[in-house]
Amino acid sequence: MKLGIVGLPRSGKTTLFSALTGRPYEELVAFSKSGSIQGVVPVPDERLEWLAERYHPKRAVPAMVTYFDFHGGTDTEDKRSYISMLLTSIRPLDALIMVVRNFNDPVLGAPDVIRDFRRLEEEFLIADLSTVEKRLERIEQERKKGRRGLDREAELLYECNNILSREEPLRNYPAIAVVPELRGFTFLTAKPLLVVVNNEDFEEVLPNVDFKNVDAIAVRARLEMEILQLPQEEVESFKESFGLKILARDLLIKRSYSLLRLITFFTIGEDEVRAWTIPEGTTALKAAGTIHSDMEKGFIRAEVVAYDDLRKTGSYNAAKREGLVRLEGKDYVVHDGDILHIRFGAASSTVKK
Secondary structure (H helix, E strand, O other), X not given: OXXXXXXXXXXOHHHHHHHHHOOOHHHHHHOOOOOEEEEEEEOOOXXXXXXXXXXXXXXXXXXXEEEEEEOOOOOOOOHHHHHHHHHHHOOOOOEEEEEEEEOOEOOOEOOOHXXXXXXXXXXXXXXXXXXXXXXXXXXXXXXXXXXXXXXXXXXXXXXXXXXXXXXXXXXXXXXXXXOHHHXXXXXXXXXXXXXXXXXXXXXXXXXXXXXXXXXEEEEOHHHHHHHOOOOHHHHHHHHHHOOOOOOHHHHHHHHHHHHHOEEEXXXXXXXXXXXXXXXXXXXXXXXXXXXXXXXXXXXXEEEEEEHHHHHHHOOHHHHHHOOOOEEEOOOOEOOOOEEEEEEXXXXXXXXXX
16 A cells, blocks of 8 residues: 655645654655655554464564655745646555645744645646646547547546536546546546644644545644654653544554555464455455465465454364354455465465465
């Protein structure tokens, strides 16, 4: 899962990146002219911890989230060059986290979260509209040369053009945002979006404003960044004094999974217990391919037990005795928390999980 942290200069996006990844803010600032910085964060999961304690593998491997922080503009530089770089860089990402400032700034003054939100949203709309218009022009040129088979693509693009011309993002129209014919355009307004309102240290509440059906959460990025610098024994009392029930890192990961409609399944063995991330609706066959391509090619059956059932019975063998371990075929839809053991043709691979 690759998430891009975007925001106007001085919104606190690099501070948030520091709070999420644990990388020192000073180190990040030193790389501020490199274009982008990425950080990989393990997904906290109590289920993985329990499985590791129960099976004592050589290693426990959590699922991972990769965050990207983009640089290139400051309060003294041309914002247009920063936004131009941003629009190009974020296209390959799975989703966007838009940071909007909700604190007083010595340079920019009082915050206006809706103004900042609309500024970036408008840039995304304009970029997508430009992409659509250029492609439609090219289609017309190709038609004049006699090329056929472009009607479906043109129809979809005209629909996109109408939506974007009304200043609506394509994410509001899932039926068109995910059609295979448009996948290669990587439209920015079709990407899942989460707004992060970056509050003052003592402000917990999300402001009562309309983000046009976009999911939003409030964080205190500077405060959370400081928490990571504390000795572990002081963290809980510090969180309690500021009313922090859940860290931004954990909250963002949780909301990101929901935003992208992702779930987690597990594999267990003597060498390794691992968490795997897949989209909702993934079949056992495709889940096997997530582990290793040879497992998908040689797939026979999947032994499946729900995490809750395994924990309730205490062991895999006990779950089997109670009939809670099932044999499922390739079309079985994997559920969040499923523990899979893939049976696959030995001739296809020597890989074991």
